[in-house]
Amino acid sequence: MHGVLTKQTANAIEVKGLTKRFGGFTAVDKISFDVRDGEIFGLLGPNGAGKTTTISMLSTIISQTSGSAHIYGHDAFTEKDAVRASIGIVFQDPSLDDELTGRENLDLHGRLYGMPDRERKEVIGKVLRLVELEDKAGAQVKGYSGGMKRRLEIARGFMHKPKVLFLDEPTIGLDPQTRRRLWDYIHDLNRKEHVTIILTTHYMEEADALCDRIAIIDHGKIIKLDTPDRLKDSLGGDLVRLGVEKRGRARLIASIRKAKISKRIRETDEGIDITVANGGRSLPGIMDAAKATKVHVDYATVKRPTLEDVFINLTGKQIREEAGAAGGLRGLMLRRR
Amino acid sequence: MMGSITGTIYALWLREVTRFLRSKARVLGAGGSPLLWLATFGVGIGSLITISKGTSYLDFIAPGIVGMTLLFSSIFAGVNVIWDKQFGFMKEMLVAPVPRAGIVLGKIAGSTTVSMISALVILVLVIAVGIIPLSQVTAIGVVLAIIMMLMISASFVSLGLIIASLINNIEGFQVIINFLILPVFFLSGALFPMNNVPLWLRGIAAIDPLQYGVDGMRGALIGISTYPVYMDLGIMLAIMAALVLIADIMFRRMQAK
Ligand SMILES: Nc1ncnc2c1ncn2[C@@H]1O[C@H](COP(=O)(O)OP(=O)(O)O)[C@@H](O)[C@H]1O
Numbered sequence: 186m187h188g189v190l191t192k193q194t195a196n197a198i199e200v201k202g203l204t205k206r207f208g209g210f211t212a213v214d215k216i217s218f219d220v221r222d223g224e225i226f227g228l229l230g231p232n233g234a235g236k237t238t239t240i241s242m243l244s245t246i247i248s249q250t251s252g253s254a255h256i257y258g259h260d261a262f263t264e265k266d267a268v269r270a271s272i273g274i275v276f277q278d279p280s281l282d283d284e285l286t287g288r289e290n291l292d293l294h295g296r297l298y299g300m301p302d303r304e305r306k307e308v309i310g311k312v313l314r315l316v317e318l319e320d321k322a323g324a325q326v327k328g329y330s331g332g333m334k335r336r337l338e339i340a341r342g343f344m345h346k347p348k349v350l351f352l353d354e355p356t357i358g359l360d361p362q363t364r365r366r367l368w369d370y371i372h373d374l375n376r377k378e379h380v381t382i383i384l385t386t387h388y389m390e391e392a393d394a395l396c397d398r399i400a401i402i403d404h405g406k407i408i409k410l411d412t413p414d415r416l417k418d419s420l421g422g423d424l425v426r427l428g429v430e431k432r433g434r435a436r437l438i439a440s441i442r443k444a445k446i447s448k449r450i451r452e453t454d455e456g457i458d459i460t461v462a463n464g465g466r467s468l469p470g471i472m473d474a475a476k477a478t479k480v481h482v483d484y485a486t487v488k489r490p491t492l493e494d495v496f497i498n499l500t501g502k503q504i505r506e507e508a509g510a511a512g513g514l515r516g517l518m519l520r521r522r
Numbered sequence: 523m524m525g526s527i528t529g530t531i532y533a534l535w536l537r538e539v540t541r542f543l544r545s546k547a548r549v550l551g552a553g554g555s556p557l558l559w560l561a562t563f564g565v566g567i568g569s570l571i572t573i574s575k576g577t578s579y580l581d582f583i584a585p586g587i588v589g590m591t592l593l594f595s596s597i598f599a600g601v602n603v604i605w606d607k608q609f610g611f612m613k614e615m616l617v618a619p620v621p622r623a624g625i626v627l628g629k630i631a632g633s634t635t636v637s638m639i640s641a642l643v644i645l646v647l648v649i650a651v652g653i654i655p656l657s658q659v660t661a662i663g664v665v666l667a668i669i670m671m672l673m674i675s676a677s678f679v680s681l682g683l684i685i686a687s688l689i690n691n692i693e694g695f696q697v698i699i700n701f702l703i704l705p706v707f708f709l710s711g712a713l714f715p716m717n718n719v720p721l722w723l724r725g726i727a728a729i730d731p732l733q734y735g736v737d738g739m740r741g742a743l744i745g746i747s748t749y750p751v752y753m754d755l756g757i758m759l760a761i762m763a764a765l766v767l768i769a770d771i772m773f774r775r776m777q778a779k
């Protein structure tokens with residue numbers, strides 16, 4: 186009995202074979218994943234990958250074509266009210282009432298979520314403090330900056346104490362400084378308020394900085410799911426890049442092979458790339474090999490693989506293509522107004 | 523936590539009223555144009571015709587102008603729904619754990635209140651400056667007229683919401699409204715009595731909801747009407763109920779853009 190109960194509560198979200206077709210076009214293609222209670226789970230993928238469509242299904246905004254999704258045991262398609270009551274959401278596109286003040290937006294939200302007067306006032310004060318908007322709470326939202334609007338939306342998304350918070354591209358189009366501050370709020374929410382968070386992003390650094398686990402999604406399919414570290418480790422380790430003159434390269438490669446430092450060595454335009462389990466530990470051995478063969482090394486860099494490298498390795502393309510960059514810029518201009 | 527239906531209606535009502543009171547242009551604009559109609563049309567045409575002994579043309583069209591105020595301001599409530607879809611606020615409402623009927627009823631309650639505010643101002647002015655002589659007005663007449671006004675407003679707000687639920691852009695909405703609003707206005711009998719017009723025109727006018735509203739108000743306020751006032755009330759009630767119901771159905775089917 187007890188075992189059954191803990192099993193049920195271990196996962197915040199369970200998605201099985203979830204599919205969404207628009208006409209003949211498959212936007213989300215039989216995806217399955219679980220989000221654990223208390224974690225920050227990321228859906229990382231380029232524009233058009235199907236992230237927003239997935240979030241829309243999980244949050245009861247659109248229905249599925251096939252498959253199932255459960256939020257804390259409630260079916261997202263047949264128990265909409267129960268699901269709605271247990272989630273909070275920050276949509277990709279703005280969803281505030283610009284004519285109302287920040288406080289009025291939160292007040293309206295609290296009323297829609299059935300919060301009694303006193304509790305509502307208390308919570309509004311608390312969340313405004315948390316996102317540092319107390320001073321601006323009495324001003325109409327149309328005068329807010331993009332970052333302020335986003336902070337207000339995050340405050341609104343979690344003020345009714347949802348079990349799961351959905352964040353769809355929470356920092357799209359914001360400047361790097363504002364983005365970092367939002368990361369702090371999101372991180373604090375998860376760690377201090379114990380809200381399970383599922384976020385989508387096409388920013389590698391964002392997924393890396395925030396997520397406990399990441400599902401990489403492309404063309405509506407999840408192509409890999411793991412922790413950021415394990416995703417990066419899957420590339421086989423660090424990259425040591427040496428700047429070496431052309432004539433020394435073959436000798437150095439042979440020497441490194443002989444010293445059994447690595448088998449994965451590649452000649453590049455400027456020198457050689459060596460993949461090793463741990464770049465810092467291997468570098469002295471590599472330099473010894475260079476000295477022994479009397480090959481001069483101009484420079485050496487050690488690079489941890491990034492999620493970008495992981496994505497390129499999996500799909501053969503970069504995550505931020507033209508469409509992605511243009512989308513980001515458009516978002517920026519919209520929010521700047 | 524879940525929002526109750528009354529809590530939802532109140533929350534959305536409060537939103538509409540707050541937005542209205544905050545926008546000074548809307549508050550002023552709502553009253554200005556009907557008064558202009560009264561002053562120009564009422565006085566201008568009024569110098570040419572008499573309706574009957576003891577009733578001037580100005581008396582006759584005053585209830586019609588109140589009806590016009592309600593028609594115009596109510597049906598444009600749909601514009602707010604389209605803004606909500608375009609600016610994303612609709613999603614905030616659609617993911618809220620509230621009864622779907624609460625959303626549509628809250629919208630109707632809010633927009634009806636807002637358009638009633640301007641129409642009541644016109645009504646009070648019309649009586650205050652003596653266009654409708656105070657001696658003619660009875661308490662029961664005023665109460666009946668206000669009930670009539672509420673039903674006119676709720677009906678056209680609902681019609682606006684129904685159209686808005688089908689359309690995602692302001693331009694499309696405006697085209698449909700402009701196409702609808704003038705025939706509805708002219709056939710309502712707001713400007714001229716319908717008892718003398720040819721039969722075919724009366725036939726078309728019979729399906730104009732505003733006709734019963736204006737006729738009922740006129741009966742209640744100045745004692746002349748085509749149909750008995752209780753019949754106008756009954757027909758308006760049926761029309762309102764039908765339109766509210768259809769708006770509710772349309773909103774349930776609507777998804778955020
Ligand atoms: N309502 C819709 N009708 C038709 N196609 C859609 C609709 N919504 C999304 N799509 C398409 O589905 C794909 C996935 O979109 P989306 O989920 O928004 O991607 P992401 O959020 O990852 O950028 C895109 O190709 C998009 O054009």
Ligand SMILES: [Mg+2]
Pocket residue numbers: 233236237238277353354
């Ligand atoms: Mg998206």
